Amino acid sequence: MASSPGDGGADATASRHVAVVDLGYGDAGKGTVVDWLCATRPVEAVIRFNGGGQAAHNVVLPDGRSHTFAQFGAGTFHGVPTHLSRFVVVDPLALAGEATHLAALGVPDALDRVTVDGDALLATPYHRAANQAREIARGADRHGSCGMGVGETMSYALAHPDTAPRVADCHDPDLLRHRLTLLRERLTDELGPLDAPPVADTVTAFTAFARRVAIVDRSWTTRLLRAGPVVFEGAQGVLLDEWHGFHPYTTWSTTTFGNVDTLLAEAGMPGTATRLGVLRTLTPRHGPGPLVTEDPALRPPERHNGTNTWQGRFRFGHFDAVAHRYALDVTGGVDALALTHLDLVGAHRLRLCDSYDWTDRLPVGPPGDLDRQAALTAKLLASRPRYAADPEPDPDSWVAAVEAALGVPVRLTSHGPTAADKVARLTAAAGR
Known part of the structure; x- marks a missing residue:
């Protein structure tokens, strides 16, 4: 070795x-x-x-x-x-x-x-869409974001720590749906319509993720x-x-x-x-x-x-x-x-x-x-x-x-x- x-x-x-x-x-x-x-x-x-x-x-x-x-x-x-x-x-x-x-x-x-x-934050299609919208709006002053929504996820969690979607939420479709709906509404109110899938589709995908991988404490x-x-x-x-x-x-x-x-x-x-x-x-x-x-x-x-x-x-x-x-x-x-x-x-x-x-x-x-x-x-x-x-x-x-x-x-x-x-x-x- x-x-x-x-x-x-x-x-x-x-x-x-x-x-x-x-x-x-x-x-x-x-x-x-x-x-x-x-x-x-x-x-x-x-x-x-x-x-x-x-x-x-x-x-x-x-x-x-x-x-x-x-x-x-x-x-x-x-x-x-x-x-x-x-x-x-x-x-x-x-x-x-x-x-x-x-x-x-x-x-x-x-x-x-x-x-x-399970305590890890979830990056969602709504975070990604908001991230990209903000970066485009900066024009020549872009920060060089990767456009994946990671910073948007962190920023949202700081502003709304009690309702930010987390990995463990994927085990609870009703809670997940509530938090994703709230997230999308808040970002839409701030930025306008987002280029992202319906909440129902995201809930389906994320609950499938929870069935496929081991979520631990x-x-x-x-x-x-x-x-x-x-x-x-x-x-x-x-x-x-x-x-x-x-x-x-x-x-x-x-x-x-x-x-x-x-x-x-x-x-x-x-x-x-x-x-x-x-x-x-x-x-x-x-x-x-x-x-x-x-x-x-x-x-x-x-x-x-x-x-x-x-x-x-x-x-x-x-x-x-x-x-x-x-x-x-x-x-x-x-x-x-x-x-x-x-x-x-x-x-x-x-x-x-x-x-x-x-x-x-x-x-x-x-x-x-x-x-x-x-x-x-x-x-x-x-x-x-x-x-x-x-x-x-x-x-x-x-x-x-x-x-x-x-x-x-x-x-x-x-x-x-x-x-x-x-x-x-x-x-x-x-x-x-």
Whole structure:
């Protein structure tokens, strides 16, 4: 068995949980890292702890089959169960579509291995329609929403916590119908007619979902953690975090390790997860917002990402150590890094930004001060990168340069899309 991040030998942390978080704007390769973890060690379950149907974690198998994991855990190809914790915004319709694609790839029983916390919020067709209507109305000031209704679901739940539809409601058709009707009426009063199906059709679909998957209570997460080990699979990236990201170009989700820490504490197991941060050898961003190192000439091949109606362009910047230091600061640090896309080194002129024209470290403020975050965003939009001496065009030089810039060991390198393209590096683990 290959060694796992955070250990000093092949099986030293086989019983330890691993939490995987993207230290950029997303799209760094969380899916392929989770796939590798599940291929090379025993894993009780993959626990999703934020985001929802807008996640897009691409996994490619050695035989060429590929799937974009949104709500299923990226260990599904290896038979690892998925648990959607209460921090996930669950979209039953999108989950069904994803299951259909997995069945076409030879995984017909994916839904049999899913458990869902009944307290999780439900993303409905009405949330999605409202999300898209708001984003269209912003015109040139779009935030880069994925258009899946995740933020709308969170916003509605904050405004109407007692009547926001939740997964457990799918077991009670009358309650579900009442809450969906109320939701649709409120959104229609605010936005006008919504392009969404009748409530009766949604109730039929959602109650069918409740009959097909196991809906569990909060104690299930504790049982999984005590049976362990589990892999916590994060969505989006820390630089998009709802509290610490660069407002307003953020997600309605806690993308740090905060939810992981909460789940572990509730199970009486605080601090029992190795924190693994994922980064690319370049810094991509989907849609608008700050990308200080953006370089229009940087056009590496990108099979799974591109321009789309809701997020806009898929943009590329050089490795931004300043932004990634900020991500480390707001998360409280990581134990190790996974560095992906090392196969691009040598084929493209990749550079490493070690400072901006005004700082080499961004200030961290208290969570929730969105005015402060918006001011930081404005400053970033006017910032200019300063580049360190370019690393030599080989993977080892890039690993050393990233470790030096961030002060964290790279424990896993990725030189291609499959688990077979990953290399575990056996170096002494650094403490947080």
